[in-house]
Amino acid sequence: MNPIVPLIMAVALFMEQMDSTVISTALPAIAADLNVGPITLKLALTTYMVALAIFIPVSGWTADRFGAKRVFRAAIIVFLIGSVFCAISSNLIEFVASRFLQGMGGAMMTPVGRLVILRTTNRSELVRAMALLTIPALLGPMAGPPLGGFLTTYFSWHWIFLINVPIGIVGLIMAGIFLPLIEDEPPSDLDWKGFFLVALAASGIVFGLSVISLPALPPATGFVTTAIGFLSGIWYIRHARRVEKPLLNLSLFSNPSFAVATSSATFFRMATGAFPFLMPLMLQLGFGLNxxxxxxxxxxxxxGALLTKFVAPKVFSAFGFRTVLITASLGAAILTVTFSFFEATTPHVVILAILFCSGLFRSFFFTGVNALAYADIENNQASQATAMSSMFQQASFALGVAFAAVILELAGHFTGGELTVAHFHIAFAVVALLSLVSVFPLLGLRRDAGAAVSGHKTPQAAE
Incomplete structure (x- = not known):
């Protein structure tokens, strides 16, 4: 295996993962500069994730049709153009449109990068290649908040987007030199109708919920858009049952492990998606931190999430998916409730300790649920399962941001006045309940589910 290949992919993945978190700490500063409220700027977070949810399902087909190397380099260019446009945006519409363009590039970078590795790496070396690729996925969220906060505090929020340019150029040059030309597999015809309906469903629901209470738009706009999204989703379900090769294969949900993992993860990711929106706002607007x-x-x-990666295999081998996932989900819900008791006078060491433990539980959950989803998937269904899982992942994160913002707005409406720490306390309590819902699908999971992947041996199996 040429280690340069996964490292090139890692550059793109690091850039995308960092950018998805770096904006959170800069939200109040960007909102003030664009003359909008910080909650209104949730559109910038949700729009990026909606773009990912829309275009990830067609990334594999695009790579087969136009060549993985060509698509990967084009995706970097699109992401960089979107980054520059974000930096020079002067109003909310320009900023949101630029974030959508960024999301289009990001939707192609990561899945196409994984496809390149799968097609250029021997199976015996695949674990090593994926390990190299996983490191930036963990370092990106770690570097994003402090880097974004540093640039916003001591320079300008514009630099959190401009910093992508040199990183992306390095990745672009390395990809041109070192990435091999891959023989493309002849793609089947794209399910254009399915793509259109999925795009309408994902964007309609998430965008509609985000704009329902925006002061710049009448509430009817949000309700109508949300309704269009739900109707498009229902229409797609009917469409997928009638065509031979739908964009997203709904028959995957007949697989118990995939169905349980996807449904549980959807609720958990919604709760997790609310965190990077709520916590920085509470710390800055409520506690007065820069x-x-x-x-x-x-x-x-x-x-905390990074630490989990070193012990997760042994933990899942010892206790199995069901026990660890239920424990992680309950632990994350309980710790989220404690966020409702944070005050400006709470010692920072206490906040840090709770956030660290929360990261541990979240990482255990995502590590397990991602593996469980593919535990019983056949090889010929792997690409479809990846597309389905990725779409649900990005849509649920985006819905989490929209859901958290709605809770804040409702709390402010009933109590009156500007945002206070009490409003964030209410939001975190509701988000904790959402995290708790993710436990219920897991209760029906067999104790030996995914044992071939986790290595867990039940007492019955041992006998």
Whole structure:
């Protein structure tokens, strides 16, 4: 295996993962500069993830049709153009449109990068290649909040996007020199109708929920858009049952492990997606911290997630998917409730300790649920399962941001006045309940589910 190949992919993955978290600590500063409220700027977070949810399902087909190397380099260019446009945006519409363009590039970079590795790496070396690729996925969320806070506090929020340019150029040059030309497999015809319906469903639901209470738009706009999204989703379900090769294969849900993992992860990711929106705002607007101080506090959760990667295989082997996932889900829900008791006078060491433990539980959950989803998937269904899982992942994160913002707005509506720490306390309590819902699908999971992947041996199997 040529280690240069996964490292090139890692550059793109690091850039994308960092950018998805770096904006959180800069939200109040960007909102003030664009003359909008910080909650209104949730559109910048949700729009990016909606773009990912829309275009990830067609990334594999695009790579087969136009060549993986060509698509990967084009995706970097699109991401960089979107980054520059974000930096020079002067109003909310320009900023949101630029974030959508960034999301289009990001949707192609990561899945196409994984496809390149799968097609250029021997199976015996695949674990090593994926390990190299996983490191930036963990370091990106760690570096994002403190880096974004530092640049916003001591320079300008514009630099959190401009910093992508040199990183992306390095990745672009390395990809041109070192990535091999891959013989493309002849793709089947794209399910264009399915793509259109999925795009309408993902964007309609997430965008509609985000704009329901925006002061710039009448509430009817959000309700109508959300309704269009749900109707498009229902229409797609009917469409997928009638065509031979739908964009997203719904028959995958007949696989118990995939169905349980996807449904449980959807609720858990919604709760997790709310965190990077709520916590920086509470620390800055409620506690009076600057963006850099806020980023230095929130990044500790990613540090806890990184530690999990070293012990997760042994834990899942010892206790199995069902026990560990239920424990992680309950632990994350309980710790999220404790966020409702944070005050400006709470010692930072206490906040850091709770956020660190929260990162541990979240990482255990995601590590397990991602493996469980593919535990019983056949090889010929792997690409479809990846597309389905990725789409649900990005849509649920985006819905989490929209859901958290709606809770804040409702709390402010009933209590009156500007945002206070009490409003964030209410939001975190509701988000904790959402995290708790993720436990229920797991209760029906067999104790030996995914044992071939986790290595867990039940007492019955041992006998």
């Amino acid at each position: 963006p850099f101080e806020s980023g230095m506090i929130t990044f500790i959760g990613a540090a």
